[in-house]
Amino acid sequence: xxxxxxxxxLAGLATAPAMALASPSIxxxxxxxxxxxxxxxxxxxxxVTAQRLADFVTTMSGGRLRVTLYAAGEIVPPxxxxxxxxxxxxxxxxxxxxxxxxxxxxxxxxxxxxxGLTPIExxxxxxxxxxxxIWDELYAPHGIKPFMAGNTGFQMGGWFKRELQSLADLDGxxxxxxxxxxxxxRKLGAAPVTLPPGEILTALQTGVIDxxxxxxxxxxxxxxxxxxAKFYYAxxxxxxxxxxxxxxxxxxxxxxxxxxxxIVAQACAAENIRALGESEWQNAQRLRTLxxxxxxxxxxxxxxxxEAARSATEEVLDELAATDALTARAVESxxxxxxxxxxxxxxxxxxxxxxxA
Numbered sequence: 001x002x003x004x005x006x007x008x009x010l011a012g013l014a015t016a017p018a019m020a021l022a023s024p025s026i027x028x029x030x031x032x033x034x035x036x037x038x039x040x041x042x043x044x045x046x047x048v049t050a051q052r053l054a055d056f057v058t059t060m061s062g063g064r065l066r067v068t069l070y071a072a073g074e075i076v077p078p079x080x081x082x083x084x085x086x087x088x089x090x091x092x093x094x095x096x097x098x099x100x101x102x103x104x105x106x107x108x109x110x111x112x113x114x115x116g117l118t119p120i121e122x123x124x125x126x127x128x129x130x131x132x133x134i135w136d137e138l139y140a141p142h143g144i145k146p147f148m149a150g151n152t153g154f155q156m157g158g159w160f161k162r163e164l165q166s167l168a169d170l171d172g173x174x175x176x177x178x179x180x181x182x183x184x185x186r187k188l189g190a191a192p193v194t195l196p197p198g199e200i201l202t203a204l205q206t207g208v209i210d211x212x213x214x215x216x217x218x219x220x221x222x223x224x225x226x227x228x229a230k231f232y233y234a235x236x237x238x239x240x241x242x243x244x245x246x247x248x249x250x251x252x253x254x255x256x257x258x259x260x261x262x263i264v265a266q267a268c269a270a271e272n273i274r275a276l277g278e279s280e281w282q283n284a285q286r287l288r289t290l291x292x293x294x295x296x297x298x299x300x301x302x303x304x305x306x307e308a309a310r311s312a313t314e315e316v317l318d319e320l321a322a323t324d325a326l327t328a329r330a331v332e333s334x335x336x337x338x339x340x341x342x343x344x345x346x347x348x349x350x351x352x353x354x355x356x357a
Contacts, residue, residue: 029064030063030064030065030066031064031065031066031256031260032066032068033057033065033066033067033068033090033091033092033252034067034068034070034075034089034090034091034092035050035053035054035067035068035069035070035090035091035092035093035094036070036074036075036076036081036084036085036089036090036092036093036094037050037069037070037071037072037078037081037093037094037095038072038078038079038081038093038094038095038096038099038196038197039071039072039078039094039095039197040071040072040197040198041069041071041072043197043219043222043223044218044219044221044222044282045150045152045215045216045218045219045222045242045275045279045282046094046096046150046152046215046219046244047071048275048278049094049149049150049244049271049275050069050094050150050244051069052271052274052275053067053094053149053150053246053267053268053271054067054068054069055067056267056270056271057263057264057267060263060266060267061260061263064260065256065260065263065264067092069094070090072196072197072198073198075089075090076089076090077196078095078196078197078198079099079194079196081093081094081095081247082095082099082100082103082142082144082247085143085144085247085248085249086142086143086144086249088249088251090249091248091249091252092246092247092248092249092252093246093247094149094150094244094245094246094247095244095245095247096111096242096243096244096245097109097110097111097146097243097245098111098112098178098179098180098239099178099179099194101178101179101180103142104138104139104142105320105323105324105327106134106138106320106323106326106327106330106331107138108178108179108180109180109330109331109334110126110131110135110146110243110245111179111239111241111242111243111245112155112179112180112181112238112239112240112241112242112243113180113313113317113334113338114180114181114184114237114238114239114240114309114313114316115237115240115309115310115313116240116241116334116338117240117241117334117337117338117341118154118240118241118345118349119151119153119154119240119241119242119243119276121241121337121338121341121345122151122241122243123148123151123243123272123273124337124341125333125334125337125341126148126243129333129336129337129340130333130337131333131334131337134326134329134330134333137326138326138330139247140250143249143250143251144247144248144249144250145247145248145249145250145253146245146246146247146248147245147246147248147264147265147268147269148243148244148245148246148268148269148272149244149245149246149267149268149271149272150243150244150271150272150275150276151241151242151243151244151272151273151275151276151279152215152216152218152219152242152244152275152276152279153216153241153242153276153279153280153283154216154235154236154240154241154242154283155213155214155215155216155236155238155239155240155241155242156213156215156216156217156220156232156233156234156235156236157213157232157233157234157235157236157237157238157301158175158177158211158212158213158214158232158233158236159204159211159212159213159220159225159226159228159229159231159232159233160210160211160229160231160232160233161204161210161211161228161229161230161231162210162231163231163297163299164231164233164299164301164302164305165302166302166304166305167188167189167302167304167305167308170185170188170189170190170305171189171190172189172190172191173189173190173191173210173211174190174191174193174208174209174210174211175190175191175192175193175209175210175211175212175213176192176193176194176195176200176203176204176209176211176212176213176214177190177192177193177212177213177238178192178194179238179239180238180313180316180317180320181213181237181238181239182194182238183316183319184238184309184312184313184316185238185309187312187315187316188305188308188309188312193209195209195212197214197223200212200214200223200225201223201224201225201227201228204225204228204229205227205228211229212225212229213236213238213239215242216236216242216279216283216286217282217283217284217286217287217289217290218279218282218283218285218286220232220286220290221286221289221290226290226294226295226296230295230296230297231296231297231299232290232296232297232298232299233298233299233300233301234298234299234300234301235300235301237301237306237309237310238309242279243272244272244275246268248264317331317334317335
């Protein structure tokens with residue numbers, strides 16, 4: 001054996017144990033996360049966003065962080081995903097903050113506030129107006145870090161079996177409307193209820209409810225609401241924004257390396273803006289389909305309903321602010337963002353749309 005050959009053989013023997021150890025180490029480095037959601041699997045809008053988010057984290061991490069999605073009801077019921085993450089049943093969830101008013105009174109603001117921030121204004125508040133810091137503080141006692149993660153854009157006012165002529169028609173009307181919009185409707189005489197998305201159509205068809213709101217035309221079309229109600233109302237004053245929420249276990253996030261934490265955060269941010277653009281395009285498409293092919297009748301809310309709802313909104317926000325000091329700070333932050341952005345939005349968006357029309 002030559003000196004060169006001997007060196008090569010010895011080198012091979014020296015590296016063999018290291019290679020043998022490396023292989024199991026690589027296998028063990030894969031981190032498995034479970035993501036539970038409030039949505040039927042692949043529901044246009046939030047369901048699609050949830051799956052893309054899980055796939056994006058898995059892909060961008062090179063498979064080191066593998067996120068498996070479980071749709072509503074597969075592990076936990078759709079309105080229990082907050083508790084699932086808080087209790088460690090899942091490391092992540094995709095849902096909407098408006099469902100958690102019973103746990104965190106200010107949470108619905110982080111989906112939307114009645115007569116409040118538009119989608120871009122909402123993103124601006126969270127990223128630049130102090131919204132994220134308050135959101136983090138609200139969820140911290142539950143061991144959860146929240147992220148914006150998807151947006152279904154402007155909402156429609158809802159589906160009604162009977163045409164609305166005036167405010168009086170809301171008296172006793174059973175409407176599926178969670179969050180702060182539901183609180184406003186209650187002040188107008190309606191009887192709001194909270195139902196998970198997968199139960200809405202059946203409730204509408206069987207008369208459990210007389211009306212419902214959900215999201216915009218794309219998701220509403222997929223849910224089939226036009227089969228049970230023909231009057232489709234605008235504007236969606238109760239939810240002028242549709243932010244989807246990623247809930248991440250603070251402990252699970254802290255256990256990740258810095259680069260994996262960054263991937264989770266950036267995947268949420270990327271999906272947030274991607275979903276907004278997608279929703280705007282598909283909502284325009286599906287609105288035409290609903291009107292031209294499904295016989296849906298578009299209606300504007302009667303003026304007295306809008307006026308009464310605007311007044312009731314201020315009462316609802318005042319009552320919410322009286323809950324506790326942190327909730328009061330959240331309400332004031334939201335209102336301050338609305339005041340700050342309002343003059344610019346009137347000058348830019350409102351005047352431009354009026355000119356374009």
